[in-house]
Each structure stands twice: as structure tokens, then as C-alpha cells.
Amino acid sequence: MRAAVLRELPGEFAIEEITLADPGPHEVRVRIVGSGLCHSDLHVLKGALPYPVPTVLGHEVSGVVEQVGDQVRYVAPGDHVIACLSTFCGHCRECLSGKPHLCHNPETLRGEHEPPRISNAGGERISQFANISGFAEEILVHEHTLVKIDQRYDLGTVAILGCAAVTGMGAVFNTTQVEAGATVAVIGAGGIGLHAVQAARIAGAGKVIIVDTNPGKLDRARMLGATHAVDASSTDAVEAVREITGGGVDYSFECVGLVGTAEQAYDMLGWAGTATIVGVLPAGSKVSLSSLGLFQERRFQGCSMGSNRFRSDIPRYLDFYDRGLLDIEAMISKRITLDEINEGYAALERGETARSVIVFDH
Ligand SMILES: NC(=O)c1ccc[n+]([C@@H]2O[C@H](COP(=O)([O-])OP(=O)(O)OC[C@H]3O[C@@H](n4cnc5c(N)ncnc54)[C@H](O)[C@@H]3O)[C@@H](O)[C@H]2O)c1
Ligand SMILES: [Zn+2]
Numbered sequence: 602m603r604a605a606v607l608r609e610l611p612g613e614f615a616i617e618e619i620t621l622a623d624p625g626p627h628e629v630r631v632r633i634v635g636s637g638l639c640h641s642d643l644h645v646l647k648g649a650l651p652y653p654v655p656t657v658l659g660h661e662v663s664g665v666v667e668q669v670g671d672q673v674r675y676v677a678p679g680d681h682v683i684a685c686l687s688t689f690c691g692h693c694r695e696c697l698s699g700k701p702h703l704c705h706n707p708e709t710l711r712g713e714h715e716p717p718r719i720s721n722a723g724g725e726r727i728s729q730f731a732n733i734s735g736f737a738e739e740i741l742v743h744e745h746t747l748v749k750i751d752q753r754y755d756l757g758t759v760a761i762l763g764c765a766a767v768t769g770m771g772a773v774f775n776t777t778q779v780e781a782g783a784t785v786a787v788i789g790a791g792g793i794g795l796h797a798v799q800a801a802r803i804a805g806a807g808k809v810i811i812v813d814t815n816p817g818k819l820d821r822a823r824m825l826g827a828t829h830a831v832d833a834s835s836t837d838a839v840e841a842v843r844e845i846t847g848g849g850v851d852y853s854f855e856c857v858g859l860v861g862t863a864e865q866a867y868d869m870l871g872w873a874g875t876a877t878i879v880g881v882l883p884a885g886s887k888v889s890l891s892s893l894g895l896f897q898e899r900r901f902q903g904c905s906m907g908s909n910r911f912r913s914d915i916p917r918y919l920d921f922y923d924r925g926l927l928d929i930e931a932m933i934s935k936r937i938t939l940d941e942i943n944e945g946y947a948a949l950e951r952g953e954t955a956r957s958v959i960v961f962d963h
């Protein structure tokens with residue numbers, strides 16, 4: 602089976618043959634149809650997020666169940682599924698307190714002494730990235746990584762719900778709970794930020810301000826629901842947002858992954874505003890917050906995968922899609938093949954694409 606393997610950090614993908622183990626009792630093997638290119642994998646490629654190599658990246662996939670372990674009841678061969686990296690065990694403190702996206706119980710992984718899920722003909726162990734390793738023709742995952750979806754959806758399109766929608770929309774609906782009429786600023790009009798914009802529109806936010814340094818990204822955001830756009834390559838983003846809102850926004854969402862934009866997200870808040878940092882900042886970085894902002898009861902919070910409960914969130918998002926409220930197609934700039942993955946990431950880095958999706962032609 603073919604996969605894009607990463608052997609060095611920073612590095613490039615090489616297409617290699619890999620082997621998946623037989624499913625354990627709670628594991629499922631899925632034939633991949635769509636696999637989205639998220640910026641988080643680009644952080645790994647660039648060496649900003651350390652990860653053991655060799656590995657297969659990719660964590661935003663859809664596909665068809667091929668084979669299930671003997672304890673799996675939730676899905677059967679032939680079912681259509683979307684994967685989300687927030688694998689939950691279902692019985693730890695985080696899972697039972699309504700935060701299954703924060704589950705870190707290692708029992709959903711294979712232990713160090715068990716045969717690995719992914720290897721190759723030479724017997725080399727290949728680490729699984731984000732519980733998924735989706736830049737491959739097939740994946741082997743714990744059953745609690747999957748949500749079953751209706752077969753009428755185009756799998757090459759809805760793959761991006763698995764990270765971009767779950768994260769960007771979840772940041773608005775779950776992590777922050779934006780109320781109708783509230784003012785919102787989204788920094789970064791990529792796959793994550795554009796979903797945050799759509800969620801803010803669906804939530805009935807008042808002003809929805811998109812901020813990006815790439816002016817080419819602003820039009821799509823306006824089309825998807827932004828009421829105002831700030832070109833941060835030529836304007837001071839904080840001043841512009843303060844001016845548009847007459848003092849600062851109620852909610853800001855950093856969807857870039859830089860310390861500077863995380864600080865801007867805090868600085869553009871009004872009194873009692875909340876900044877939600879969705880972007881993954883470089884490992885080990887620190888952020889400074891103004892003391893004045895703390896006195897004004899501004900909040901600064903993290904966000905892991907949109908605080909999702911993906912088995913109930915993704916069906917809700919598909920319902921928005923059915924009703925024409927969520928535009929998924931507009932988020933997909935390009936459909937590519939597995940062999941084009943290095944160029945796909947180069948285009949993301951150059952700012953030419955929102956989401957590219959690898960579509961497998963089995
Ligand atoms: N918290 C989570 O669980 C989670 C999940 C998925 C992705 N992420 C992170 O979210 C971030 C966005 O991911 P994406 O896939 O949407 O990336 P993307 O590359 O598609 O989008 C990033 C956008 O930010 C813009 N940008 C760059 N520098 C900027 C600046 N200084 N000011 C304003 N805009 C700027 C770019 O032009 C681009 O439009 C990444 O850091 C990614 O790792 C986090
Ligand atoms: Zn992602």
C-alpha cells in the first residue's frame with residue numbers, strides 16, 4: 602500500500618510502500634478516499650513541531666471501512682466514515698466530564714511492546730501521526746477515531762470536516778460559544794479561519810471581521826460571511842479592528858499559529874472579550890499579555906480541535922451543509938493525487954490555496 606513517508610525534519614515526503622497490521626479487537630481498517638492538507642502537518646514538515654520519524658502525516662480523512670476488529674460494533678465493512686484525531690476512550694475523567702477531545706488515555710494506542718500499526722516490508726516501525734496517518738491509501742485506527750456518515754456525501758469533499766470544520770467551527774460553537782449579535786474577528790483566512798467565519802455567521806454574530814496578510818484570501822472570506830476585511834499586510838490589524846468595532850471585539854480567533862498574531866488577538870479585544878488561540882504556536886514559545894487587558898477582564902484561552910465531540914458535531918455540520926448554511930466546496934482550492942503532495946504543501950506555504958485534498962482513485 603502506498604503512503605507519503607517523512608523521514609527527516611524538516612523534510613519532504615517520499616512515496617513508499619507501507620504495511621498495516623491486522624485490526625486489533627477495537628481497530629478498524631479504512632480505505633481512504635479524501636485526505637486534506639492541514640497546516641499543522643506543515644508545522645511538522647518545517648521542523649516547528651517535533652515528531653518521531655519515520656512517520657506518515659495526514660489527519661483529515663474520509664473513506665470506506667474495509668475490515669473491523671472482533672469487538673467493533675459501531676461500523677461494518679462498506680460504511681462511509683470521517684476520521685478525527687480526537688480519539689476518545691469513553692471512560693477517563695476528561696471523557697466523562699464532557700471533554701472527550703482532551704482524552705489522552707494511551708489505551709486507544711498500541712503499546713511500545715505491541716507490533717506497530719504501521720511498518721514496512723523491511724520490518725521498520727513507522728510512527729502513526731495524530732492517531733491517523735492519513736496520507737496513505739489505507740489507515741488502521743481505533744474505532745473511537747471514526748464517525749459514520751450517510752453514503753450520499755461525496756467523500757472527496759467532506760474529508761475536510763475531520764479537522765478544518767471540527768476545529769474552526771468548534772472554536773466558535775464549543776470552545777467559545779459565540780452569542781447572536783456578538784462581534785468577532787478571525788485572524789487567518791485559511792482552512793481553519795474560513796470555517797470559523799462560517800460558524801460565526803451561522804451563530805448570528807454581528808460584525809465578522811477577517812484579518813489576513815494575504816489580500817488574495819480576503820474575498821473568499823467575505824463570500825463565506827465576513828462583513829469586514831482587514832489587509833494586515835498594509836494596515837495595523839489591531840487598530841483596524843478597534844476602529845471597526847468602536848473599541849474592540851467581543852471574540853477573536855487566532856487561526857494562523859504565530860506568537861505575534863496571538864498577541865494581536867488579545868490586543869484587539871474590548872472589555873471582557875475573549876481571545877481563542879486556535880493556531881498551533883511554535884513549540885516552546887511564550888506569549889505576552891498586557892496588564893491593562895487583564896484589568897478589563899479579557900480572557901485568553903487555548904483550543905484543542907475545536908473542543909469537539911466529533912460524533913455529534915460532524916452530523917450537525919453535515920446538516921448545515923445540507924441546508925446550504927455551510928459551504929464546504931468553496932474551501933477546497935484543489936484536488937490532487939498522493940504523488941503531488943510536496944507541491945500541494947508548497948502551494949499552501951506560498952499562500953495559494955485554502956484546502957487541497959488528495960483524492961484517491963482506487
Ligand atoms: N488547535 C487545533 O486543534 C488546530 C487544529 C488544526 C489546525 N490548527 C492550526 O491552525 C492554524 C491554521 O491552519 P490552516 O490549515 O487554516 O492554515 P492555512 O495556511 O490554510 O491558513 C493560515 C492563514 O494565515 C494567514 N496569515 C499568515 N500570517 C499572517 C499574519 N501575520 N496575520 C494574518 N494572517 C496571516 C495566511 O495568509 C493564511 O491565509 C495552523 O497553525 C494550524 O496548525 C490548530
Ligand atoms: Zn488539522
Ligand SMILES: [Zn+2]
Binds near residue numbers: 691693694696701
Ligand atoms: Zn478518555
